[in-house]
Amino acid sequence: MISFLLILLSALFFVGIINKTKSKIAARKMPSVFQAVFDVVRLFKKGSIYSTTTSVIFKIAPIIYFSTVLMAVLFVPIGSQKGLLSFDGDFVFFAYMLALGKFMMIIAAMDTGSGFEGMGANREALYSMLVEPAFFILIGSMALFTNNISFHDLYANLHISSNLSYTISIVSIYILIYIAMVENSRMPIDDPKTHLELTMVHEVMVLDNSGFDLGLIHIATWLKFAIYGSLISDFIINTAWQWYYQLVAFIGIQIIFAMLIGLLEAFRARNKMEKNPQWLIMLSAIAVVVFLTTLIITNKIILN
Amino acid sequence: MSIIIFKVALILSIFQFAFSKKLQFYFSAFIQTIIIAISSYWAISAFSISSKVILPFIPFLGTSLNIEVDQLSAFFILVINFTVLTGLIYSKGYLQPYFKRKSKVEIAWHYFNFVWLHISMLLVVMLRDALAFLIIWEIMSLTSFFLVIFETEKKETITIGIKYLIQMHIGVVFLMLAFIWAYVQTGAEFSFDGLAVYFQTHNPFYLFILFFVGFGIKAGFIPFHSWLPHAHPAAPSHVSGVMSGVMIKMGIYGILRVLMYIHHDLFGIGIFILIISLTSGLIGVSLAIVQHDVKKLLAYHSIENIGIIGIGIGLGVIGLAKDIPVLAVLGFGGGILHILNHSLFKSLLFYTAGSVYTKTHTRNIEQLGGLIKKMPKTALFFLLGALAISGLPPFNGFISEFIIYSGMFKSLYASGLNTDIIILFSFSGLAIIGGLAIFCFTKVFSIIFLGTPRSEKAEEASEVSASMIIPNFFIGFMILLIGFAPILFMQPLSQIVSAFTGETSAIQQIIPTLNNISLSSGILIAIIGIVWLLRTWQQKKQIVSQKATWGCAYTGANPALHQYTATSYADNFVQLSSKLVNVKKDFNNFDEDEIFPKEREFKTHSSDIFENILITFPGNKLIVWLRKIAVFQTGKIQHYLLYALIFIFVIALLTYLNWI
Known part of the structure; x- marks a missing residue:
């Protein structure tokens, strides 16, 4: 329960911190940390416009998308705090839950019958397909290391047996950061601030969403950031620590992660669209390196 | 007693030809109800007494030919009966438009073959004698051949049918060789049970390969699959549904049955099955993405799902070979449950695709679009099937894939280096297959049902008749039942799996997890409901209006023109995998002196390498x-x-x- 509330709480600040970092670097006047929240509150006070081409799919999709992301939050542990739901193989459910949300958003985009949104939809479908193995290989490495298969147990036992686990952690964090960027359609896969529809991925998919639905989609994005931030913090937090250290570490890591994204976005250009698949496959390749490293650490590959 | 009624029903089926076109459906329904009732009774009693049901069937070559129903047969009997039943109901509406063109005998011949396809599939899983098995296997191929060439007036249908028949016979040759080889080597009885003697004393690998090729042609493993993408589109939809839903599973049945008798040197066999299955899964789904013919696309997805089933079975065999019980039990368990799951969603998808074909007379998805407004029920059932086949929770496809995943992740720690690497490839493969399936089904669902109609055919569509909707409700119910309450199916599943692995404690251990999944699915539905209510409440106070889709503020063009097409949707994937999917573009380039270009055509088509x-x-x-x-x-x-x-x-x- 605590982890659920903490993630919800950190989600509120997340996009604010990213934007603050970006404007600081660009030497612009900084918006309030809560600007994103204000925007969504404004959206919740508005009516909606639905395209005449759309059907019931378009109306239900944002709701299902939001619900799946909220569901995904329930599985995420923080330090020694279990997620609200925790069982063997919960990460499979977690990954497929996010996939369900994406499936609905993709068909909703196609439902509008717009060329732009079709473009975004098929890019999103391809990229999220390509990034899927990286996540599974990462979790597989942890299962190999700890002999557990639920999120909480994986993390809880990660740093217990030996400090060699930190070698896995570092590379895993690198991969997770980029998975988070792909899942949220950020740099270097997609540029949320671009002005041209033809170069967008996620933003172009939601062109026709408005009012309440758009608000939900925004909140889902925050939640996704907070989810991945928590997963990253779990790689660092040792469950043997006192609860207040864990709490401080969690908050600290979330803030650093958000600032890091801001930095990445400020200094990096978007990949060329056709290079994206290669770049995504590279993530899986690095994940395989993590797997092999784990095999070495667990003495299954014997080197000398 | 039950056996006599069964035999009487078989004999009565000949009277199909005596009835008028209208009554033929009811007569074959009558015959099949009897067959379903009796065979299901045998199957259920096999499950309830936890052992074999053995009944004398007919005298055959001087001995009595027995019907043997063990748990594996019983499982297949129930799967066959359910799918055939839904196919039968569906056929009533689907064949209606053909009544004008087809004579009474042609319709009767079709139903006669449908009944006998059903009977032969049941007997395939119930007979153990090799000769009788081969004969009935042949009857199954023949009846399905006649069902495929129902639309005889089309010349290509006949060509496809002949191709199918030839490939089936190549398969039978392998099976015959395998049985005869085992018989010659050991002199034991000429039956499946006789194989046990061979496998005890010889290296099982080579004989298994013979069986695998023979059964694999039926099952559609790559590279033995090439009949599938042709035969399914040519056949009427209820036949495609039954063929793809259960008939190709007879190949899987054969492989499982042979595996039952092998108890040593399993590692090589496991690797072999796994490699073929991963290839089938990945290539099947990749080729599916580039298809424009909806039924051909679904046929390639059958290959993909046979691959997933094979991954489960292959891992199970490796688990047995390496003595990792959890991998063995969950591998077999997931694979076998996926047989049931695939028979459900694939028949659902074929029926709904058939409904679309009935109303629009085209299978080319590029000419469809916007059908969700014309055929809402069909669209929703297609969506249900699409979500289930993509393996998304809370539907049934997820459950079987989840069981396979659990088996893999649970055994990573305990197993050695080789097995770890194998498992790494398997779960990465399964994850990519899942992702590609989502890619493919978002494409096919949105191109057929969403957006604006792309041709007049799609504009004039209307909802199909009740008999083509009712079976979808049955299947949809089963999909949700397995998705939300998988626990109900674990007891019979562990009985089937125990025939391969001996003990099944891993299935007992996974039950709490499955309960948690059911709970999570319930919570998801609750959250969706709450958010839906919240939005309804919010929108009551606000203005909700309808406008045209945003098109850069340009509203002049015909909305159907600037929609995404299936080709363009698939294009970025095609670029990635051009060697594999082999898409050719036909386009005459402009000549230098061609000042006023003439009208040109642009075509893309893929061929299966x-x-x-x-x-x-x-x-x-x-x-x-x-x-x-x-x-x-x-x-x-x-x-x-x-x-x-x-x-x-x-x-x-x-x-x-x-x-x-």
């Missing part, structure tokens, strides 16, 4: 040779008499020289 290499290329070579030999066929009686004379002369000479 495996089919090209394995079937088309050798086939064409063979035809070239046969053409050369055909010089002897002059059509003149004098020449033929001359051949006969030469033949007699040669024989006489050889006899004289004492060479024969």
Whole structure:
């Protein structure tokens, strides 16, 4: 329960911190940390416009998308705090839950019958397909290391047996950061601030969403950031620590992660669209390196 | 008693031809209800007494031919019965438009073959005698051949049917060879049980390969799959549903049945199955993405799902070989549950695709669009099938994939280096297959049902009749039941799996997890409901209006024109995998002196490289040779008499020289 509330709480600040970092670097006047929240509150006070081409799919999709992301939050542990739901193989459910949300958003985009949104939809479908193995290989490495298969147990036992686990952690964090960027359609896969529809991925998919639905989609994005931030913090937090250290570490890591994204976005250009698949496959390749490293650490590959 | 009624029903099926077109459906429904009732009774009693049901069937070559229903047979009997039942109900509406064109005998012949396809599939899983098995296997191929060529007026249908028949016979040759080989080597009885003797004393690998090729042609493993993408589109939809839903599973049944008798040297076999299955899964789904014919696309997805089933079975065999019980139990468990799951969502998808075909007369998805407004029920059922086949929770496809995943992740720690690497490939493969399935089904669902109609055919569509909707409700109910309450199916599943692995404690251990999944699915539905209510409440106070789709503030063009097409949706994937999917673009480029360009066409089409290499290329070579030999066929009686004379002369000479 605590982890659920903490993630919800950190989600509120997340996009604010990213934007603050970006404007600081660009030497612009900084918006309030809560600007994103204000925007969504404004959206919740508005009516909606639905395209005449759309059907019931378009109306239900944002709701299902939001619900799946909220569901995904329930599985995420923080330090020694279990997620609200925790069982063997919960990460499979977690990954497929996010996939369900994406499936609905993709068909909703196609439902509008717009060329732009079709473009975004098929890019999103391809990229999220390509990034899927990286996540599974990462979790597989942890299962190999700890002999557990639920999120909480994986993390809880990660740093217990030996400090060699930190070698896995570092590379895993690198991969997770980029998975988070792909899942949220950020740099270097997609540029949320671009002005041209033809170069967008996620933003172009939601062109026709408005009012309440758009608000939900925004909140889902925050939640996704907070989810991945928590997963990253779990790689660092040792469950043997006192609860207040864990709490401080969690908050600290979330803030650093958000600032890091801001930095990445400020200094990096978007990949060329056709290079994206290669770049995504590279993530899986690095994940395989993590797997092999784990095999070495667990003495299954014997080197000398 | 039950066996007598069963036999009477078999004999009665001949009276199909005595009824008028309208009554034929009811007569075959009558016969099949009897068969379903009796065979299901046997199946359920096999499950409830936890052992075999053995009944004498007919006298056969001096001995009594027995029907044997063990748990594996019982499982397949129930799967067959359910899918055939839904197919039968669906056929009532689907065949209606053909009544004008087809004669009474043609319709009766179709139903007769449908009934006998059902009977032969049941007998395939119930007979153990090798000769009887091969005969009934042959009947299954023949009846399905006649079902495929129902639309005989189309010339290509006949060609496809003949191709199908030839490939089935190549499969039978492998099976025959395998049985005879085992018989010759051991002299044990000529049946499945006789194989046990062979496998005890010999290296099982090579005989297994023979069986695998024979059964694999039926199951559609790559590279033995090339009949599938042709036969399914050509057949009527209820037949495609039954063929894809259960008939190709007879191949899987055969493989499982043979595996039951092998108890040593399993590692090589496991690796073999796993590699073929991963290839089938990945290539099947990749080729599915580039198809424009909806039924061909679904056929390629059958190959993909056979691959997933094979991954489960392959991992199970590896688990047995390496003595990792959790991998063995969950591998077999997931694979076998996926057989049931695939039979459900694939038949659902074929029925709904058939409904679309009935109303629009085209299977080319590029000509469809916007059908969700014209055929809302069909659309929702197609969506249900699409979500389930993509393996998304809370539907049934997720459960079987989840069980396979659990098996893999649970055994990572305990197993050795080799197995770890194998598992790494398997779960990465399964994850990519899942992602590609989502890619493919977002494409096909949105191109067929969403957006604006792309042709008049799609604009004039309307919802289909009740008999084509009702079976979808049954299947949809089962999909949700397995998705939300998988626990109900674990007891029978562990009985089936125990035949392979002995103990099934891993299934008992996974039950709390499955309960948690059911709970999570319930919570998801609750959250969706709450958010839906919140939005309704919010929108009550606000203005909700309808406007055209945003098109850069430009509203002049026809909305159907600037929609995404299936080709463009698939294009970025095609670029990634151009070598594999082999998409060719036909376009005449502009000449330099062509000042006023003429009208041009742009076409893309894909061809299956495996089919090209394995079937088309050798086939064409063979035809070239046969053409050369055909010089002897002059059509003149004098020449033929001359051949006969030469033949007699040669024989006489050889006899004289004492060479024969």
